Amino acid sequence: MRLLPAALLLSALLSAFHARAAGPMKLADYLALEGPAPSAKIAYGAALSQYAELFLPQGTGPFPVAVLVHGGCWTSKFGGIGQLRNMAGALAARGIAVWNVEYRRVDEEGGGYPGMYLDMHAALDALRAQAGRHPLDLARIVAVGHSAGGQLVQWIAGRARIPATSPLHHPQPLPVRAIVSLGGLADLRGEAALIQKSCGRDTVQLAGSPSAARPDVFADTNAAELLPNGSRTWxxxxxxxxxxxxxxAHDYASKARAAGDVAEVVILPGASHYDEVAATSFAWPRVLQVIEQALELAPPRP
Known part of the structure; x- marks a missing residue:
């Protein structure tokens, strides 16, 4: 595992100290997050939101890969890919390549169901293509999603279980079995009331409308319906x-374990919904430890 230079380590420790002293992050703090420019921006579709940013560490690689999927209550009103550059830069400094994904949200043309999920397919297909052009080790890959992005990365883990009759079926999805969900809202069926309260989102926006061909709208959209899928989720x-x-988190972990998958809950003391996703937060060292553990770069925490 790559060690931080002493000056950078001291800077990170001081930032964490000041962040803790300032208290939990709020929405305005999250929206102010920024990070370095990416190494490349790659379109995976024709729409303005269909692209991903590649962050490459220094060195020759091959590098393990973190796929980042931002939140924002599935809308374009609460930030997105720009805020996750803060985390992307910190991960690249640790020797981890980052694929920072933008996607069409429910208030964008083509977003919601099925476009938002098809964008996840296309973004991961594009990542697989980039592995032939850059030193990326796709045998070591973790998907990290925040809030609404947590729902999407937890769904990614179960893509192979989607029926062939579904518009969301992918015949050969890139396997992603290590998942880190940061404050994720993944159980669309079980947490419908909370999703409405927290984000103002209705089932039809995220899962589509029932039809004769698709009577259960959760069968191909809900991560909890796609268990077991052989994933390990933090x-x-x-x-x-x-x-x-x-x-x-505890409720989803219980469902995953009951189905036969591995799931671990990590609670960040004193942290808010926004501390979960900021490399400038006092909670970042624990979040980083989880990501590196998922990539088998760090030993499990005792």
């Missing part, structure tokens, strides 16, 4: 998260 949630409270 559900990381701030102790003070009110958008996706710790109870949500």
């Amino acid at each position: 559900l990381v949630t701030g102790e003070l998260d009110t958008i996706s409270p710790p109870r949500v």
